Amino acid sequence: xxxxxxxxxxxxxxxxxxxxxxxxxxxxxxxxxxxxxxxxxxxxxxxxxxxxxxxxxxxxxxxxxxxxxxxxxxxxxxxxxxxxxxxxxxxxxxxxxxxxxxxxxxxxxxxxxxxxxxxxxxxxxxxxxxxxxxxxxxxxxxxxxxxxxxxxxxxxxxxxxxxxxxxxxxxxxxxxxxxxxxxxxxxxxxxxxxxxxxxxxxxxxxxxxxxxxxxxxxxxxxxxxxxxxxxxxxxxxxxxxxxxxxxxxxxxxxxxxxxxxxxxxxxxxxxxxxxxxxxxxxxxxxxxxxxxxxxxxxxxxxxxxxxxxxxxxxxxxxxxxxxxxxxxxxxxxxxxxxxxxxxxxxxxxxxxxxxxxxxxxxxxxxxxxxxxxxxxxxxxxxxxxxxxxxxxxxxxxxxxxxxxxxxxxxxxxxxxxxxxxxxxxxxxxxxxxxxxxxxxxxxxxxxxxxxxxxxxxxxxxxxxxxxxxxxxxxxxxxxxxxxxxxxxxxxxxxxxxxxxxxxxxxxxxxxxxxxxxxxxxxxxxxxxxxxxxxxxxxxxxxxxxxxxxxxxxxxxxxxxxxxxxxxxxxxxxxxxxxxxxxxxxxxxxxxxx
Amino acid sequence: xxxxxxxxxxxxxxxxxxxxxxxxxxxxxxxxxxxxxxxxxxxxxxxxxxxxxxxxxxxxxxxxxxxxxxxxxxxxxxxxxxxxxxxxxxxxxxxxxxxxxxxxxxxxxxxxxxxxxxxxxxxxxxxxxxxxxxxxxxxxxxxxxxxxxxxxxxxxxxxxxxxxxxxxxxxxxxxxxxxxxxxxxxxxxxxxxxxxxxxxxxxxxxxxxxxxxxxxxxxxxxxxxxxxxxxxxxxxxxxxxxxxxxxxxxxxxxxxxxxxxxxxxxxxxxxxxxxx
Numbered sequence: 001x002x003x004x005x006x007x008x009x010x011x012x013x014x015x016x017x018x019x020x021x022x023x024x025x026x027x028x029x030x031x032x033x034x035x036x037x038x039x040x041x042x043x044x045x046x047x048x049x050x051x052x053x054x055x056x057x058x059x060x061x062x063x064x065x066x067x068x069x070x071x072x073x074x075x076x077x078x079x080x081x082x083x084x085x086x087x088x089x090x091x092x093x094x095x096x097x098x099x100x101x102x103x104x105x106x107x108x109x110x111x112x113x114x115x116x117x118x119x120x121x122x123x124x125x126x127x128x129x130x131x132x133x134x135x136x137x138x139x140x141x142x143x144x145x146x147x148x149x150x151x152x153x154x155x156x157x158x159x160x161x162x163x164x165x166x167x168x169x170x171x172x173x174x175x176x177x178x179x180x181x182x183x184x185x186x187x188x189x190x191x192x193x194x195x196x197x198x199x200x201x202x203x204x205x206x207x208x209x210x211x212x213x214x215x216x217x218x219x220x221x222x223x224x225x226x227x228x229x230x231x232x233x234x235x236x237x238x239x240x241x242x243x244x245x246x247x248x249x250x251x252x253x254x255x256x257x258x259x260x261x262x263x264x265x266x267x268x269x270x271x272x273x274x275x276x277x278x279x280x281x282x283x284x285x286x287x288x289x290x291x292x293x294x295x296x297x298x299x300x301x302x303x304x305x306x307x308x309x310x311x312x313x314x315x316x317x318x319x320x321x322x323x324x325x326x327x328x329x330x331x332x333x334x335x336x337x338x339x340x341x342x343x344x345x346x347x348x349x350x351x352x353x354x355x356x357x358x359x360x361x362x363x364x365x366x367x368x369x370x371x372x373x374x375x376x377x378x379x380x381x382x383x384x385x386x387x388x389x390x391x392x393x394x395x396x397x398x399x400x401x402x403x404x405x406x407x408x409x410x411x412x413x414x415x416x417x418x419x420x421x422x423x424x425x426x427x428x429x430x431x432x433x434x435x436x437x438x439x440x441x442x443x444x445x446x447x448x449x450x451x452x453x454x455x456x457x458x459x460x461x462x463x464x465x466x467x468x469x470x471x472x473x474x475x476x477x478x479x480x481x482x483x484x485x486x487x488x489x490x491x492x493x494x495x496x497x498x499x500x501x502x503x504x505x506x507x508x509x510x511x512x513x514x515x516x517x518x519x520x521x522x523x524x525x526x527x528x529x530x531x532x533x534x535x536x537x538x539x540x541x542x543x544x545x546x547x548x549x550x551x552x553x554x555x556x557x558x559x560x561x562x563x564x565x566x567x568x569x570x571x572x573x574x575x576x577x578x579x580x581x582x583x584x585x586x587x588x589x590x591x592x593x
Numbered sequence: 594x595x596x597x598x599x600x601x602x603x604x605x606x607x608x609x610x611x612x613x614x615x616x617x618x619x620x621x622x623x624x625x626x627x628x629x630x631x632x633x634x635x636x637x638x639x640x641x642x643x644x645x646x647x648x649x650x651x652x653x654x655x656x657x658x659x660x661x662x663x664x665x666x667x668x669x670x671x672x673x674x675x676x677x678x679x680x681x682x683x684x685x686x687x688x689x690x691x692x693x694x695x696x697x698x699x700x701x702x703x704x705x706x707x708x709x710x711x712x713x714x715x716x717x718x719x720x721x722x723x724x725x726x727x728x729x730x731x732x733x734x735x736x737x738x739x740x741x742x743x744x745x746x747x748x749x750x751x752x753x754x755x756x757x758x759x760x761x762x763x764x765x766x767x768x769x770x771x772x773x774x775x776x777x778x779x780x781x782x783x784x785x786x787x788x789x790x791x792x793x794x795x796x797x798x799x800x801x802x803x804x805x806x807x808x809x810x811x812x813x814x815x816x817x818x819x820x821x822x823x824x825x826x827x828x829x830x831x832x833x834x835x836x837x838x839x840x841x842x843x844x845x846x847x848x849x850x851x852x853x854x855x856x857x858x859x860x861x862x863x864x865x866x867x868x869x
Contacts, residue, residue, distance in 0.1 A: 054702075054814075055814060058858070120622075174839075354838040355623055355835025361622055
């Protein structure tokens with residue numbers, strides 16, 4: 001029998017996946033963040049450790065490169081663009097401060113160390129970005145609606161974009177041949193091409209693909225992967241780092257991939273399980289603890305920490321003064337914008353790969369990442385207990401829209417309406433097929449018709465089936481169960497009438513409910529008329545605004561609708577709503593919670 | 594913000610700048626190269642000329658893949674002169690560089706060698722390759738087993754031939770690489786196992802008599818050797834990464850080895866699958 005030492009791809013994948021499994025688990029037992037376990041694991045199996053992954057190995061680094069692109073794609077797709085839009089002034093003010101101050105401090109430190117201009121500027125830019133690691137904890141504390149939190153989250157879009165633009169400029173100037181003017185022109189052309197691809201072509205192509213190919217879950221996921229790889233390729237064709245393209249692709253698909261949707265769940269799952277951890281392990285391969293504990297490396301790390309935390313603290317303090325935030329709110333801003341993780345690590349790795357940074361700098365940045373995450377955790381814990389959650393949760397109307405129907409025929413325009421409401425908020429649409437408890441459960445043919453309508457509208461996710469006393473009972477209960485922000489009932493008029501006549505009591509949920517007539521015309525070929533009768537509310541006006549473009553909107557009190565007109569009205573009772581829905585050919589009648 | 598806070602801020606900034614000055618002396622962001630001889634990059638190699646790798650003479654090198662890397666390093670480190678010192682291979686791999694800063698001599702990274710010298714980041718993949726007379730084909734491992742082989746004594750290629758091919762007939766073990774190539778050229782053996790970049794160099798200078806028919810799967814890589822624990826490893830690593838990302842190493846491989854590189858690997862020579 002001849003045995004030989006393990007080698008080749010299966011062995012390499014085995015040791016990497018063993019690290020993915022054991023690294024975070026071991027560290028978390030010692031109350032150390034799992035990311036450290038992946039980095040140390042990468043070191044352990046790498047050339048500076050046991051040498052199981054040889055210096056010439058290309059499998060793990062190339063998989064890590066894919067993970068790096070994935071990481072930046074997720075960073076772009078997860079950002080809350082709605083908050084940037086809602087708080088654009090405060091976000092822009094703070095965004096400029098929290099980018100410029102650490103950028104200046106980092107560049108100053110680099111120049112004082114005698115680094116070259118590009119290396120110093122890259123150091124500044126990587127300190128200027130941040131990752132919203134503390135956001136889930138702050139959101140869970142009910143503080144997502146606080147203006148300071150919204151400002152910090154909105155500003156993240158600006159800081160990360162600016163940091164990556166600086167990275168592209170620095171990397172282009174270091175790698176590109178030709179005069180500075182030629183390099184600047186090439187980078188400018190590259191950004192023009194990248195923006196055209198990401199903001200014009202990609203959303204349309206992805207939307208078309210989701211509608212035409214999207215009935216399979218894995219197809220949607222592969223469309224998302226392909227999207228960021230094409231953007232990364234476009235960027236690299238023009239000499240811009242691929243991570244910039246991946247980040248922009250994330251921003252481009254931001255609205256098409258809602259944070260609470262099924263596709264985002266899959267992106268997070270594969271990212272969290274494989275791609276991003278493999279990237280961290282590949283970073284671990286270049287780690288050298290003997291370098292990390294050297295005096296010079298620790299001194300470097302100390303300076304990075306001072307420049308980063310000092311710059312971020314100063315920016316938060318100044319923003320507090322300029323925007324009128326109290327001290328605990330300033331603490332929240334600091335907690336949100338201090339952590340250095342995704343963008344910082346990505347820019348550092350790129351700086352290492354293009355030869356601007358030595359492994360000492362990479363090791364010092366890893367110490368900074370650890371220190372910034374710890375500082376952020378302490379600040380978040382201190383500030384969260386001193387800021388009261390806003391009374392109104394602040395969840396936008398379109399965050400989670402439930403569409404309920406008992407008969408899928410003609411449900412297309414209603415789904416279109418739900419998508420129009422959800423889209424500006426980056427929200428999701430859920431379809432529910434309601435069966436009556438007195439009838440046989442909805443058959444396979446009915447479910448398939450609703451699935452077809454759901455997929456052809458581009459909705460991400462499968463419809464669910466509930467059985468209840470009536471369509472309205474089922475819709476309101478499904479809305480409550482899924483914490484909906486709006487429930488839309490397709491063909492709800494007749495059911496409302498029937499239920500009122502039957503028992504005189506109708507359920508009421510926490511979310512507003514819109515009854516939509518079964519014969520609702522297509523939104524794009526319709527005009528909107530806002531009923532300005534006595535029950536008219538701001539919410540129904542908002543519904544009309546989202547559904548129909550500005551030039552096709554009008555308003556007058558009451559009256560029947562024409563064929564191409566959709567009436568948006570409010571009602572105070574189910575019977576009024578049912579009546580209004582039946583009176584107009586196309587009606588959307590809102591009953592507020 | 595009170596006056597005390599400002600004073601602490603100013604003090605911290607002053608201390609930072611002072612601290613920066615101290616660290617700055619230790620090296621730049623990419624590391625600072627410290628040569629043995631002022632203004633000179635001294636490089637050890639086995640022999641000049643070496644087909645494809647070093648052309649000219651030790652006193653006056655004129656080109657070649659490794660010469661190109663050495664010249665690019667000297668330029669990047671701001672060193673005006675490049676000195677080439679010939680040192681036998683077995684002395685280089687034990688850490689004797691003849692007083693040179695580093696060795697660029699087609700050195701494959703191995704754990705045993707890494708115990709005595711420090712390696713840079715790899716600059717070229719160097720899997721074992723099969724050098725044959727032009728027109729000869731080695732379609733698969735079964736064919737390879739039936740051939741008569743030559744290999745250089747004391748190299749990693751001896752073990753690779755045994756592990757990956759396992760020839761039916763004992764190979765001719767020659768003292769030098771040149772002799773190995775001559776035995777293929779004069780027909781004494783059918784094939785020789787040589788590092789791929791080197792084999793490409795011999796094939797290129799043979800006027801079409803020799804050809805590289807396949808490479809064997811391997812993680813073997815070439816790297817620059819430096820004295821064990823040298824502080825120059827960091828700046829050399831950074832410089833090699835920069836040369837690689839700027840496409841300079843690929844350009845040198847195209848010019849001197851007739852090879853297209855992707856991820857540091859030669860692409861145009863097929864891989865002979867061995868099943869291991």
